[in-house]
Amino acid sequence: MHKRISLSPESTRCSTCMLNSLCLPLGINSNDISKFDEVVSERIRIPKGETLFHQGDRSVAIYGIRSGSIKTQLEDATGQVQVTGFLLPGEVVGIDGFLNTTQLSNAIALEDTEVCVARIDDMDRVAAHVPAVQHQLRRLSSEEIKRSQQLVVALGVLRSEQRLAAFLLNLSQRLAALGYSPSEFVLRMSREEIGNYLGLTLETVSRLFSRFARENLIRIHQREVQLLDLPMLRQLSGVDCG
Amino acid sequence: MHKRISLSPESTRCSTCMLNSLCLPLGINSNDISKFDEVVSERIRIPKGETLFHQGDRSVAIYGIRSGSIKTQLEDATGQVQVTGFLLPGEVVGIDGFLNTTQLSNAIALEDTEVCVARIDDMDRVAAHVPAVQHQLRRLSSEEIKRSQQLVVALGVLRSEQRLAAFLLNLSQRLAALGYSPSEFVLRMSREEIGNYLGLTLETVSRLFSRFARENLIRIHQREVQLLDLPMLRQLSGVDCG
DNA sequence: CGTGAAATTGACTTCTCTCAACTAGCGTGG
DNA sequence: CCACGCTAGTTGAGAGAAGTCAATTTCACG
Structure with a gap:
């Protein structure tokens, strides 16, 4: 099991916590x-690439991300993977399992995470x-459903370039909320993981990044991104246009 | 507003209710x-095509379907539609709204419904x-998330024929549970509505039905379907194959 | 400095969509 | 009861989007 850190009074x-207004x-x-x-009562350290919980595990807890992602x-029987979310500090993992008796998904650290x-x-x-706590659990459940429904819309009605633009904007917004x-x-994720999230192949994701860069919407070098033209990305994503 | 039926003691x-073991x-x-x-406390009749609640409405209730569908x-600002579910008798509508203060989706009757x-x-x-009631609400929330995640997987990793096969099998199974x-x-839904659910165009849905029929997997005439080869459909859907 | 994983790019294929024409079936009203 | 018109569904041809396979390139890490 992972390294557990019991919380002493002075922890x-x-x-x-800095994140308490978000978490x-x-x-x-x-x-x-x-x-x-x-x-x-405690914190857990999960090294990069390790699993916090597996699909099918008995649900024992929900987890607020303190650092990392x-x-x-x-995963289905054939080994096909659908990524259902990328979670950042202050966000909560495992709500779907909390409502169920077993975990519905796998949770894997993209980097060393606490x-x-x-x-x-x-x-x-x-x-x-x-x-207030009861209300909070309900809010978290609702967020989980909204997130899932947003993904359904992205996969169901958006074209590949719209999906990727919406993905970048969504990340941008959540990172901004963290300061x-x-x-x-x-x-923090590979092209393949982005593809598995957006229902695209890694090649398509790579090509789109290159195209966005060519069109001066973004600058990208490996995993470092710069969003150069937020308004245009927003328009492209089709999320807000009338 | 819709016709409300107050429930007298003898209702x-x-x-x-026959459906109480499902609903x-x-x-x-x-x-x-x-x-x-x-x-x-009451029942509502919704004529075919009418709306039970709109996206954005304040959530006041959840609804168990007694008859109909x-x-x-x-719907997004551009009018694009993503159908998120088709609900049958004994199933519950509005859980996503129950967790939120406003409805996340529109609910529309496919036929005269109570x-x-x-x-x-x-x-x-x-x-x-x-x-027990608390537990039940949690179970319903969990079902809602599972349903949504299943749709994510369908849209994210399945090809059109797999989506449609999975759709038919899912309906088949739920209808069987109702006897x-x-x-x-x-x-009960049009080709277009199936398409809006599965992230396909109505033409693609129609072509796939024709093809399945040609391959003797199904027989279809307008909206009447017969599943002729369940094992083959299951294999095609990719849901269970190893 | 070499190795391997991740990312990029190209060529080609395949799937799904778009646009369009056509057909079937249903309901309405004469 | 039939005819008309409308909506839903089918089918075809062609275009376009995304996937596949393969060859490089880049970069991180030992």
């Missing part, structure tokens, strides 16, 4: 936030008498 | 099932002191 807890305790006031300190993916563990039975116990540059970042 | 209630009260024992009679779809209304505040009130023939049924 960073939810109440003192598990989102929208919970400072009185109730301490309830999360009660629930989040995680991909979730579904996650805060909120055990399901602790969550349930606390939620029973803290409506990073919205226009310059490093992709 | 069919959850406790006496809202699934897996709830006969003691607790009467709690649903408390929650399900419903499609749910997302739904049982479980108001969210009633549900929450009852759930607070009936764990209908798994091999002979009537499609």
